[in-house]
Structure formats: structure tokens, C-alpha cells
Amino acid sequence: MKGMKLFMKMNINSEQLGKVEECIRYYPPNIETVESSDTLSFFQNPRNVAIYIHIPFCRTPCGFCPFNQYLYNKEKIDSYLNSLKKECSLIKKQLLSQEINVETVWIGGGTPMDLDESDLEYLLKTVNESFDLRNIKEFTIELKPLQSHITDAKLNILKKYNVNRISMGMQSTDNNLLKKLHRGHTAEEAYSIIALLLENKFEINVDMIYNLPEQTPEQILRDVDNISPLGIDHISWFPYVLHRGTPFAENVIKNGGKDFKDKERYFEMFCEIKDRMEKAGYSQYTPYYYTKSNQCNYHINRWKFPQIETIGIGAGAFSYFEGRIYANAHNTEHYQALLTHNKLPIVKGKKLNYFEEVSRLAVLGTKFFAIDLDDFKALTGFDLTALYRKEIEEMLELGLIELDNKKLTCTLLGKAFNNDLSNYFVLEHLRQVAQPQATTIMEEGL
Ligand SMILES: C[S@@+](CC[C@H](N)C(=O)[O-])C[C@H]1O[C@@H](n2cnc3c(N)ncnc32)[C@H](O)[C@@H]1O
Numbered sequence: 001m002k003g004m005k006l007f008m009k010m011n012i013n014s015e016q017l018g019k020v021e022e023c024i025r026y027y028p029p030n031i032e033t034v035e036s037s038d039t040l041s042f043f044q045n046p047r048n049v050a051i052y053i054h055i056p057f058c059r060t061p062c063g064f065c066p067f068n069q070y071l072y073n074k075e076k077i078d079s080y081l082n083s084l085k086k087e088c089s090l091i092k093k094q095l096l097s098q099e100i101n102v103e104t105v106w107i108g109g110g111t112p113m114d115l116d117e118s119d120l121e122y123l124l125k126t127v128n129e130s131f132d133l134r135n136i137k138e139f140t141i142e143l144k145p146l147q148s149h150i151t152d153a154k155l156n157i158l159k160k161y162n163v164n165r166i167s168m169g170m171q172s173t174d175n176n177l178l179k180k181l182h183r184g185h186t187a188e189e190a191y192s193i194i195a196l197l198l199e200n201k202f203e204i205n206v207d208m209i210y211n212l213p214e215q216t217p218e219q220i221l222r223d224v225d226n227i228s229p230l231g232i233d234h235i236s237w238f239p240y241v242l243h244r245g246t247p248f249a250e251n252v253i254k255n256g257g258k259d260f261k262d263k264e265r266y267f268e269m270f271c272e273i274k275d276r277m278e279k280a281g282y283s284q285y286t287p288y289y290y291t292k293s294n295q296c297n298y299h300i301n302r303w304k305f306p307q308i309e310t311i312g313i314g315a316g317a318f319s320y321f322e323g324r325i326y327a328n329a330h331n332t333e334h335y336q337a338l339l340t341h342n343k344l345p346i347v348k349g350k351k352l353n354y355f356e357e358v359s360r361l362a363v364l365g366t367k368f369f370a371i372d373l374d375d376f377k378a379l380t381g382f383d384l385t386a387l388y389r390k391e392i393e394e395m396l397e398l399g400l401i402e403l404d405n406k407k408l409t410c411t412l413l414g415k416a417f418n419n420d421l422s423n424y425f426v427l428e429h430l431r432q433v434a435q436p437q438a439t440t441i442m443e444e445g446l
């Protein structure tokens with residue numbers, strides 16, 4: 001039990017750690033319902049942006065997944081893609097006079113590579129015609145490792161539209177676990193798709209999941225040993241998060257849900273993965289992401305200090321631009337109805353005040369494990385250590401950070417319990433506010 005030993009050696013008050021289970025990915029979390037509007041002014045200056053596009057359809061939904069997704073239906077997909085084109089054109093109309101430099105595009109879901117060939121081409125053509133992608137650094141699309149997702153024709157379409165990176169959900173290399181998760185694919189199918197993608201010179205990310213109630217540390221080490229020799233540059237390790245409203249969560253709760261809430265067990269798995277991945281030549285650059293050579297530009301764009309703006313397109317997409325955060329309608333019918341009336345499909349939003357802007361830089365910035373104090377001061381006018389004096393003392397006492405006069409850096413504990421650390425930078429009155437998740441926004445009928 002390496003994690004347990006480390007806990008004891010570090011003499012940590014573990015009551016203070018592991019309190020924030022969900023990933024703090026959106027900030028501030030207190031977005032309010034707004035009337036949809038086609039008159040929002042987007043950008044005023046030349047600027048760099050990241051674009052996220054959501055395709056909310058899956059043929060075989062997984063019980064653990066909280067993302068905004070619906071059962072695959074060809075007719076619904078076709079009409080959804082029409083609406084998406086309309087949304088792009090409304091955005092384009094408002095951007096026409098603006099100089100926008102798109103740095104990265106990420107098409108996620110759902111399972112966008114499950115679209116049939118003509119729909120995939122329609123989607124990529126829409127994106128290419130709507131935005132100037134000449135200076136793009138990276139263009140990613142998500143894939144589930146099913147043979148039907150990756151025909152020769154689809155590979156050619158990806159190349160034609162300059163998609164250069166594939167993010168593939170693998171989750172585990174244990175076929176019994178994959179079956180329990182209703183993934184509909186085996187580890188071997190995933191290996192052969194990885195080989196095909198490498199042959200075709202795509203950059204690859206593979207998503208893995210750990211700390212599921214029925215997973216053991218031994219199983220996870222086998223996962224690391226199985227995937228690390230495959231020649232993949234980027235691997236994501238996500239700790240299982242129980243999301244209210246998902247079928248799997250009900251089951252976990254019914255069975256007590258003890259294991260996945262066990263902080264020592266989580267910390268042990270976190271450390272074992274880190275050790276083994278580092279031995280295999282990967283380095284960890286956020287709580288979730290490992291790479292051999294290239295950090296993902298899209299993750300850099302949305303999290304690393306100083307974050308750039310993100311335009312979210314599609315049902316349930318989130319945006320951050322011109323000092324505002326926005327959430328699109330999550331329900332596809334609602335999303336499409338707004339666009340039919342030539343309205344942007346925004347249903348929630350908030351203009352950030354100055355303190356929310358400043359704290360956002362640190363809340364998300366710490367996900368990249370360090371913040372340069374001079375850079376922070378130069379951008380905000382604030383000395384980070386003076387602004388958060390009390391919080392920084394507590395973090396130092398808990399062993400979450402190290403501090404010198406140049407940098408605030410996460411320790412091993414700060415990396416593993418990074419959401420607790422992020423939460424110290426959240427403005428005090430927002431610390432208990434839950435992240436705006438698909439399941440909760442859907443409950444509001446939006
Ligand atoms: C939007 S999903 C897309 C992946 C793709 N649709 C697939 O299933 O292969 C992105 C990743 O989130 C992770 N994920 C989903 N639900 C999760 C949960 N409850 N806790 C932790 N990670 C989760 C999975 O690793 C998944 O691959």
C-alpha cells in the first residue's frame with residue numbers, strides 16, 4: 001500500500017484532502033439562466049481562441065458517463081448537423097469584423113467518429129468553411145475503438161480536412177471490465193486501431209479510467225504495462241467520478257460505494273500509475289495527462305496560465321470569451337429550436353467580475369502544476385501570495401504546494417488532490433458551488 005505509507009510518512013491530515021471529488025473544469029461555476037440572444041457581442045480585439053464542438057450521440061452509451069449524449073439516430077444526427085452549421089454561421093456573422101486566430105479545434109462527444117462518412121465530411125466541411133484554420137496548431141476528434149468508426153474512407157476525410165489528432169476512449173485493457181462497462185469493444189480491437197492510426201501518422205491520445213469500485217491496483221499496473229509499449233505519445237488517466245444521474249452511479253451507491261471514496265486507495269493508484277508511467281518514459285503535466293513529448297495544445301489553451309478564450313459549439317458546449325462564460329442548451333431539441341429562430345443557443349451565462357477573472361487564472365492554472373509569480377503579477381497587477389495569504393499558508397501546511405520567490409509549484413499531494421488545491425483559489429462564496437454538469441443542467445430542462 002504505497003499510497004497509505006506515503007500518507008503516513010507525510011504526516012498529513014487526510015480529512016482536508018479528497019473533499020473536492022469532481023474535476024473543477026469550469027470557473028466560475030455560478031452561471032445563471034439567460035435569455036438566448038443573437039445580439040451578444042463576441043470579440044473586440046484580435047485574439048487567439050480554442051474551438052470545442054460537441055456531437056452528443058453514442059450508439060452504446062456507457063453507464064458511468066456524465067457527458068451530454070443521446071442514442072445514435074441517423075435522422076436526428078442529420079438535423080443536428082444542420083443546426084450546428086447554423087450556429088457556426090451565426091458565430092461567423094458576429095466574428096466577421098474580428099481578427100480571430102484559431103489555435104486548436106477539439107470535436108468531442110459523444111462519439112463523433114461514429115458519424116457515417118457523409119455526415120463526418122459535412123461536419124468537417126462546416127468547421128473549415130466557418131473558421132479560418134490556417135494557423136491551427138492541432139485538430140483533434142474523439143473516437144471509440146470500434147472498427148466501424150475508422151474505415152479507410154473516414155481516415156481519408158480526416159486527412160482531407162487536416163484533422164491530425166485522435167483521442168480514443170479505451171478505459172481499460174481488461175476485457176472482463178470492458179464488458180461490465182458495456183463498452184462494446186475489446187482491448188485487442190483497440191490495439192489494432194491504435195496500430196492503424198500510427199501507421200497513418202495521426203497523433204494519438206488514449207483515455208484510461210481508474211479507481212472504479214471493482215478495479216484493483218494490480219489490474220491498473222497491467223493496464224500501464226499493456227498500453228505503454230504501443231507507441232502512443234499521450235495517455236490520459238481519469239479517476240472515476242461518480243456523477244449523479246448516471247446508471248452506474250445508482251449501482252455504486254446501492255452497493256455502498258465505499259471503495260471509490262477511499263482516499264488512500266485513490267492515492268495509491270495515483271502514485272502507482274505515475275511511477276509506472278514515468279518508468280515507461282511518460283511525464284505527467286496535469287492530474288490527468290501524460291506525454292512522452294507533446295503536451296496537448298487544446299488542454300494548454302483552456303487550462304494553462306494564462307488561459308485563452310474558448311468558443312463552444314453544439315448542444316451543451318461551454319464557452320469563455322470576452323470576459324463571459326456561456327453554456328449552450330443541453331437538450332438537443334431546445335438547442336435546435338433556438339437556432340431555428342436564428343438565436344444563438346445560449347441558455348446560461350455570466351459576465352465575470354474582476355476578481356472572478358483574476359481567481360480563474362489560478363483556479364485553472366494550477367492544473368498545470370505551477371504558476372509563475374512574476375507572470376501572474378504582470379498580467380493581473382496582484383501578488384498571488386499576498387492575495388491568497390491565508391489559503392497559501394494552509395496549502396503549505398497540508399503539503400499541497402511548495403513556494404519560492406519565483407513559483408508556486410504543486411507537490412505530489414497537490415498533484416493527486418489537485419481539485420482541493422484549485423478550490424483554495426476559488427472565491428470563498430463560490431467554494432461550495434457544484435460544477436455545472438450536463439446531468440444537472442438537463443434536470444433544469446435546459
Ligand atoms: C467524452 S468521453 C469520450 C470518449 C469516447 N466517446 C469513448 O467513449 O471512447 C471522454 C472520456 O471521459 C472519461 N470519463 C467518462 N466518464 C467518466 C467518469 N464518470 N469518471 C471519470 N472519467 C470519465 C472516459 O475516459 C472517456 O473516454
Ligand code: SF4
Pocket residue numbers: 057058060061062063065066067069109110111144169
Ligand atoms: S464514454 Fe464515450 S461512448 Fe461512452 S457514453 Fe460517454 S461519450 Fe458515449
